[in-house]
Amino acid sequence: MKVHSSHFKIQSIRFGVGLLFLLLISIFLAVLLGSENLSFFELTESQSAILYEVRLPRILLGACVGASLAIAGASLQTLLRNPLAEPYLLGVSNGAALGTMLAFVFFESFEFSRPIMAFVGAGLATFTVYQMAKSRVGMNVERLILSGVIVTTFLSSIIILLTSLLDATKLRSFTFWLLGDLSQATSSGFYLSLIAVIIGTIILASQARALNLMMIGERDAFDFGVEIEKTRLIVFATASGLVGLSVAASGSVGFVGLIVPHLVRLAIGSDNRNVLPFSAAFGASFVVIADTIARTVIAPRELPVGAITALIGCPLFIYLLRKN
Amino acid sequence: MLEIKNISINYGDSQILRDVSFTLETGEIIAILGANGAGKTTLLRALNNTLPVENGEIFLDEEQINEYSRRQIAQRIAVIAQENETKFPITVLEFVLAGRFAHGNAFGWESESDIQIAFDCLQLCDLENYENRLMNELSGGERQRVLLARAFATQARILLLDEPTNNLDLSHQALLLKLVKKRCKTCESSAIVITHDLNLASEFADKVLLLKDRKIISQGKPAEVLTEENLQKVFGVKVLLDRNPLTENVRITTIF
Numbered sequence: 001m002k003v004h005s006s007h008f009k010i011q012s013i014r015f016g017v018g019l020l021f022l023l024l025i026s027i028f029l030a031v032l033l034g035s036e037n038l039s040f041f042e043l044t045e046s047q048s049a050i051l052y053e054v055r056l057p058r059i060l061l062g063a064c065v066g067a068s069l070a071i072a073g074a075s076l077q078t079l080l081r082n083p084l085a086e087p088y089l090l091g092v093s094n095g096a097a098l099g100t101m102l103a104f105v106f107f108e109s110f111e112f113s114r115p116i117m118a119f120v121g122a123g124l125a126t127f128t129v130y131q132m133a134k135s136r137v138g139m140n141v142e143r144l145i146l147s148g149v150i151v152t153t154f155l156s157s158i159i160i161l162l163t164s165l166l167d168a169t170k171l172r173s174f175t176f177w178l179l180g181d182l183s184q185a186t187s188s189g190f191y192l193s194l195i196a197v198i199i200g201t202i203i204l205a206s207q208a209r210a211l212n213l214m215m216i217g218e219r220d221a222f223d224f225g226v227e228i229e230k231t232r233l234i235v236f237a238t239a240s241g242l243v244g245l246s247v248a249a250s251g252s253v254g255f256v257g258l259i260v261p262h263l264v265r266l267a268i269g270s271d272n273r274n275v276l277p278f279s280a281a282f283g284a285s286f287v288v289i290a291d292t293i294a295r296t297v298i299a300p301r302e303l304p305v306g307a308i309t310a311l312i313g314c315p316l317f318i319y320l321l322r323k324n
Numbered sequence: 325m326l327e328i329k330n331i332s333i334n335y336g337d338s339q340i341l342r343d344v345s346f347t348l349e350t351g352e353i354i355a356i357l358g359a360n361g362a363g364k365t366t367l368l369r370a371l372n373n374t375l376p377v378e379n380g381e382i383f384l385d386e387e388q389i390n391e392y393s394r395r396q397i398a399q400r401i402a403v404i405a406q407e408n409e410t411k412f413p414i415t416v417l418e419f420v421l422a423g424r425f426a427h428g429n430a431f432g433w434e435s436e437s438d439i440q441i442a443f444d445c446l447q448l449c450d451l452e453n454y455e456n457r458l459m460n461e462l463s464g465g466e467r468q469r470v471l472l473a474r475a476f477a478t479q480a481r482i483l484l485l486d487e488p489t490n491n492l493d494l495s496h497q498a499l500l501l502k503l504v505k506k507r508c509k510t511c512e513s514s515a516i517v518i519t520h521d522l523n524l525a526s527e528f529a530d531k532v533l534l535l536k537d538r539k540i541i542s543q544g545k546p547a548e549v550l551t552e553e554n555l556q557k558v559f560g561v562k563v564l565l566d567r568n569p570l571t572e573n574v575r576i577t578t579i580f
Contacts, residue, residue: 009433083411206431213422215412219405222374224478225398225426270412273433 012274015267019281023063026285030059030292034299058185062291062305063284064193065182065246066256068200070283072239072246073257074264074275075204078211079235080144081218083265084321086258087243090144091151093254095125095240096247097178098155101162103248104174115192115248122244125151126236180253180306182291189249200242201280207231208272215270253306255313256283262320325350325482325514326371331380333363333370340366342539343380346531348482351508354516355525355546358535359558364518365405367535368484371516372401384482398426402480404471404488410459416470417442417455423477445473450499464491472500476507483507483515489524501528522576526550527568534558547574 032038036050043051069087077085087093099121103113129151133144159178166174177184210231213221222228246253260283261275268274290308297303326348333341341363348354356364369375371382373389382389384400392400402423423445424438434442446454449469459467468491475483483504489497505528507513519525525532525546532549534542536558542549555563555576564577 078412081410081412209425209431212418213425216410216414216419216422219374220422222394223372223398223403223405224422224474225395227394265413269418270414271418 012268015274016278016281019278019285023281023285023288026288026292027059027063030062030288031055033292034295053187054185057187057190058182058291059288061185061190061193061249062182062287064190064197065250065253066260066283066285066287067197067280068193068242068246068283069253069256070260070279070286071197071201071204071276072242074261074272074279075207075211075235076239076257077261078215078272078275079232081215082145083262084258084317085145086255087239088252088254088257089152090148091125091129091155092122092240092243093247093252094152094155094159096122096244097252098125098159098162099244100177100248100251101159101174104170105162105165111188115189115245118248119241119244122240122247123237125155126240130236176304177251179304180251180309181304182250182294183302185249193245193249196242196245197280200238201277203234203238205273205276207234208276211235211272211276212270215272251304251306253287253309255309255317256287259309259313259316260286262316325385326516327383327386328371329381329383331370331382332378333366333375334378335366339378340538341370344540345380346533346540346543348514348516350481350512350514352514352530353505353508353528354514354531354533355529356516356518356533356535357520357522357525357549357558362535362558363538364535365486368403368405368486368516368518371484372397372403395426398478398480400480401482401484402475402478403484403486404475405484405486406490414459415455416446416451416457416459416462419459419470420445420474420477423474426478441479442473442477445476448476448503449473450496465493465496468492469496469500472503476503481511481513483513485515485517487518487520489519489521504528522550522555522563523568526574526576527571550574550576 031051034055036047038047038051072087076087076090077083096118099117099119100114103117107113129144129147132147132151163171163174210221210226213224213226214228214231218228261279264275264278264282268278287305287309290312291305294303294305294308328344328346331341331344332339344367346354356367358364366375370377373382373392384392384397389397420442421434421438424434424441428435428438443455446452449472451466451469451473454466459470462470468488472488485504488500492500501524504515508515517529529546531544532546533540534549534554541557542554550565552563552565555561562579564579566575567573568575
């Protein structure tokens with residue numbers, strides 16, 4: 001029997017090109033739509049200020065956050081062999097949220113304190129969950145998820161305690177941020193996220209083939225040549241870094257890491273060499289679209305983007321859970 | 325190909341394997357027999373360096389097994405074990421291609437020849453036209469054959485099989501054993517098989533290891549090891565021994 005691998009690649013390329021188009025179209029629409037509708041041809045001075053200083057950084061940051069969360073979710077799901085695993089579930093998001101909040105309360109004047117503390121928080125939370133889940137026989141997925149839930153709950157209660165330290169104006173912006181909010185976007189925040197998402201995607205994609213084996217089972221992967229400890233460490237560290245930076249930039253935009261990879265898998269199968277990059281591309285479009293909705297439905301007032309992603313994501317999650 | 329010298333394995337404080345030694349020669353099939361909990365699977369797990377050995381040494385092609393990387397071991401030793409189910413929709417072809425991971429680069433895509441090998445192995449295991457079926461939609465017996473196809477796809481020269489005939493109907497049991505035997509006789513390969521089927525061991529193995537209470541109590545040719553006394557000692561049952569009229573190998577019948 002003679003076979004050709006090119007068939008699979010053509011299908012992947014088509015799908016990838018389609019997703020890039022979707023991303024470009026959603027960015028294009030997001031630029032035009034808003035509380036102040038813009039036309040591409042004539043911009044007044046104030047309109048061009050809105051475009052370049054407010055709207056564009058926000059859209060592009062949204063794209064980076066969406067890509068980060070989706071690819072982090074996709075790789076963690078594979079690593080834990082659970083399609084329902086999410087950064088939020090493993091305490092990563094809440095670790096980052098607590099870190100950001102500490103920065104917010106104690107080092108507000110230092111611009112980069114938020115991403116740094118978020119990164120540290122995400123890393124510490126992941127490390128704690130990882131250590132709790134490890135036993136002398138190795139890692140067990142149920143144990144890991146249970147540890148994640150415990151750490152998440154613990155961190156949530158600390159966050160609630162800390163909110164009592166905030167004054168009323170800070171409290172409102174913090175509550176918005178906790179729900180996932182892109183309105184504080186800056187160009188520097190965007191550049192940081194862009195660099196992180198490019199590096200993160202390359203690192204995670206380099207583990208895609210090993211993750212394909214881990215998806216079948218850790219022992220299987222080990223038997224067939226994967227250094228599972230190394231892959232696990234790389235994926236955990238990269239995913240928590242991406243989630244940490246996203247949370248610092250925009251709070252906990254929920255369900256992106258869950259819904260996006262799932263839809264990608266439905267469309268093109270489980271091969272992580274497709275799932276990881278395509279999740280990044282689709283996740284970017286997803287958040288850009290969700291944020292455009294958040295900006296426009298009750299304009300001139302705004303909703304946090306996390307509320308929109310949760311409104312779309314929750315019913316889908318319930319559907320998936322029941323189908324499982 | 326594989327030389328095991330006085331290995332012991334501990335699990336926490338308790339010893340689960342004590343002072344095991346044997347060698348696997350090229351072309352040889354070894355059957356491991358023993359009661360449940362005797363340490364059979366543990367022994368198999370130690371052979372591809374999954375479980376750390378407390379003392380003693382394992383040599384793979386005359387080198388200490390610890391000197392090899394995971395990939396190098398996977399190129400030389402393939403395992404067929406009880407598989408854990410995945411919740412992801414993985415196709416049979418993707419599953420079998422996992423066997424090609426240790427060859428070529430770990431980052432990119434499989435080559436045409438990798439895919440060709442996977443298709444050939446599917447065909448060999450009576451799984452033609454299964455490549456796009458999903459793993460979690462297959463029957464137990466079909467999955468077992470996919471595991472065999474994946475092991476073959478590695479082109480490893482040593483096969484470790486943990487109760488490979490579980491879930492298989494009679495014709496596929498025969499197919500599996502025939503394929504393993506053929507591979508050992510023609511491709512300079514060898515195999516170690518854990519089984520509970522004494523007659524299967526007698527017919528197919530060149531050598532039998534009989535485990536009891538975490539150590540080997542007898543090893544050698546099937547006819548030397550499968551004696552009434554040994555089987556009484558290990559399994560606590562009376563057996564009737566005679567010869568298979570076709571092959572002249574020992575035939576074991578349990579007396580209830």
